Amino acid sequence: MATQRLFLALFPSHTIQRRLAEAGRALQAHVGGRCVATPLLHLTLAFLGDTSDDIVPALCDRLAAVSCASFDLTLDQVGVWPQAGIGWMQPTQPPAALWQLHRSIQQQLQALGLPVEQRAFKPHITLLRKAPPSRGPLPPCPAIDWPVTTFQLIASTLTTNGPQYRPLASWPLAS
């Protein structure tokens, strides 16, 4: 049975991706690691992993039923998770609507019997991979304001040159 490696994410505009990439280079200058390619920068809402093609239409129907308002996300903090080797940027105060969107997606995935992450949701954008543990305080970074109006279903293909992402569907958040 054919499967695809799927995840749900928020993808920012190219302008915001460029600003995130700048933040990634500034963080890299302090801690090392490898910058995530600019067009791949995103915030993961849920990682589904290998998923049967058979379930994708029902998944899309369920996701179309997700009800959540648009929101503004202020990304204002960078850091490193040393065990994962990830350099990240995140909102210190995620808006209630982001938690609601995440919860609503989890409910829809559960209703379809799809696996859901049991760990607490830590909304972040991965800027660096293979980042060594940071020594000492990190420099403050300019905040990035991101108006979030859609969420997307993405198919990811792993290649020797890194992942390739293909948007399968996109849903608007209520205005």
Ligand code: 2AM
């Ligand atoms: P990360 O950036 O925080 O590592 C696509 O693979 C996205 O799904 C990545 O951005 C990754 O988040 C996230 N993800 C969550 N769990 C994952 C897993 N078990 N394997 C791969 N990616 C995962």
